[in-house]
Amino acid sequence: MKFLDEAQSTAVTRRKIEGTNDDGDLANLLLQAYEGDAVSKTEEIMRFIGCNLTASKLREDYPKKDLRRVFERLHFIVNVKKDLTGQAMKSVVQEYADKSHSAYDALVVCVLSHGMERTVLGVDGEEVLIKKLYRPFTACRTLTSKPKLFFIQACQGVAYQKGQIVEDGPKEQLDELFEEDVPNPLLHKPSVAVEADVLIGMSTVEEFKSFRHTTFGSIYIQALCRALESGCPKKENLLTILTRVNKEVSIHDYNTHKQMPQLQSTLTTKLVLTVD
Template sequence: MDLEKLHKVDEQLQKSEVAALKFLCMDHLGRKRLENVKDAKHLFTQLIEQDLLSNELFLPDLLYTIGRYDLLSKLGTNKTCVSRSLENTHSGVSLYRKMLYGLSEDVTDENLHNIKFLLNNLPKAKLATATFLDVLSEMEKMEMLGEDNLDELQNILSKSSKELAYRVQKFKNTSQQESMLSVSEEEENFSLPVQPQDEFMNVDNLERVFNKMHFQVEERKDLTSSGIMNAVEEFSLRDHSKMDAFVCCLLSHGEKGTVFGIDGAPVLICDLIQPFAHCSSLIGKPKLFFIQACQGKAFQKGVWRQDGTIDDECEEDAVQASGLSSIPVGADFLIGMATVESYKAFRHTVNGSIFIQELCKHLYKGCREKEDILSILTRVNRSVSVQDLNKYKQMPEPRYTLTKKLVLPLD
C-alpha cells in the first residue's frame, strides 16, 4: 500500500472514525496493541506490520464500512467498485464486527441510555461517557459478548430496540446457516441470508438476487385480497417504457388457481396476470410471475409428511376450497408455479419456501453463466423434485408464452 495514499486518508479521518476503524480491526490487532493507537497513521502502521494491507480490499472495506466513500478515491477506487468486489471476495474484515458497527450507527441516544441502564454488571464509571462501541468492547472484556455469544446483546437490545435486536438475530441465523451448508465455492459466494421467519427470508433472498439483476425492487407486505388487486392495478398502469422486463413474486397461501390475501379471501391467478397483458409499455417485453402457494389439497407421494405438530420442521401452505380457473395470458408471459395444480407446496419453518430458495440459488448461478430462464427453471424443477419433503414430493411448474429466449443479466 502506497504510504502517500495512507497519509492522505489519515489527514481526513476524524477521531470517532479512527475509533470505529480500531473496533473493526480488533480481531486482527488485539485489544492491547490497539490501546496505544491514537490516530489513523499509527493504525495503518500496525496493519502494515501484520501484513493485513497486502489484501488490497482490506482498507477499502474498512472505509466503505464506516461510510467514508469519498476517501476511496485516494486509494484508486470508488464505492461501486468496492461494493461489487465485496460481493465475490471476503476482504478479511470481520463480518461480526461489521454487524456490530452497523448497530452502533443506528443506536439513538435514548437507546444507548437504556442499554447502559440494563448493563448493571459493567463498571458505571466507564459507562458514563461510553459510546455504543465502548459498551460493546466492555461487554467483550467481561465475556458477555462474542461472535458465538450474542444472546446477551440481543436480549438487552430487545428491551430498547426491537429492530436492532432483530438484526442480531438475522446475523445469528445467517452464521448458523452458513456453517450448516455444504455447497460449491461458487454458490458459497452467494450465501443466502436466513431470517427468523420464513417469509422474511424468502423476500430478502428475492430482493437480493433481483437487485443483482438490476431490477428496481419494490415490496408490498400483508395485503388483503383487495390490496393484492390494488397493487396489481397500480403496477399494470405504470409507465414501464424505460424498463426491459417486469417480474412479480407472490408468496402466500393458495388453492387451485388462486392465492389468498391475509383476509383469507381468494384471488384468481388469472386476474393477477391479465392486467399486464393490456399494459402498452410492457408489450413485447417479458413479464415473469413467480408464485409460491399451494394449488390444491393433495400430497405428491414422496418422503415428507404434512406438518401437523409443533415439532415438525416443514409445513404445507394453508389451503381453502376455491374454484379453478385457467390462466389465460398473451404473449411474452412466464408463470413459475411452486407446484403443479391440485397439490400442496412446502415451506421449511426456518429456511422458508423450498421453491423460492432453489429459484434464488439457480437464478444467481444460471444468470451469471448467461443461461436462459427456461434452462434455469428446469434446474429448479429438478432441485425441488428430488428433495424428500416429509414423505412427500413437490413438483414446480413453469408455464410460458415467451416468444424469444430470455437471458437476464447479473453482476
C-alpha cells in the same frame, strides 16, 4: 437483461439508479419493473423502477431476504408494500398496469401467499384470482412483446405427491423439517392467458400441496434463488435455469412426500438476466 439473438452477441454494461427501497418484513407479493435505454449495439445502460406488494402474512423471513438479494444483484429495485388486503392487492396491480411502461424492458412478480382454488389470499382473507394479478399487465400495451414473469408459491390442492423409483437416478434426500405451505388449501392451477411473452412458474402442479422448511421457508423460492444466482452469471437462458429448479425440487422428499413445480411459458425469445 438481454434478449439473445442467434445472429447477434453484444456486450452489456449497466449502472444502478437509486430508488426507494422498503426494508419491511416479508414481501409476499413482489412486483418489479425493469427499465432501460439502449445506448448502442454494444452497450445498454439500464435503469430500474419497481414496487412490491404483500399478500397474506407468512412467518419466516428468509424468502424476503433471498428474493431481495437475488433481484438486487440482477439490478432490480425491490420495493415492498406489506400486508395488503385482497382489494388493495388488486388496486396496486391495476395502478401499475395503467402506467406507461414504454421505457421498461420486463416485469417480474413473485407471489408467496396462502391460497384457495385459483386464488391467493389477502390479509383479510379475501380471495384474489391469480389471473387478476397478471392479466392487467398482459393487457398493458406498453408491455407488449416484453417478458412478464410471474413466480407463485402456494398450494394448488389438498393431495400429496408420491415418489417413484428412478433406475440409476439420484438418491433421494430427506430434508429436516417441512410443513404444508397452507393448512387447508384448495388451490387449483391458474388459467394461463394466451398472450405472448408471459411466463408463470408455479411451486407445484395442479391439485397438490407445496412445502416450506420450518426455518428457511419456501422450498421453491430457495431453489429459484439458488438457480438464478448460479445461472445468471453464466448468462444461461431463463428457461434452462427454471428447468433446473424443477429438477432440484422434485428429487427431494418433504415429510416423505414430493413436490413438483410447474412452468408455463409463452415467451417468444430467449431471455437472459445478467449480473454484469
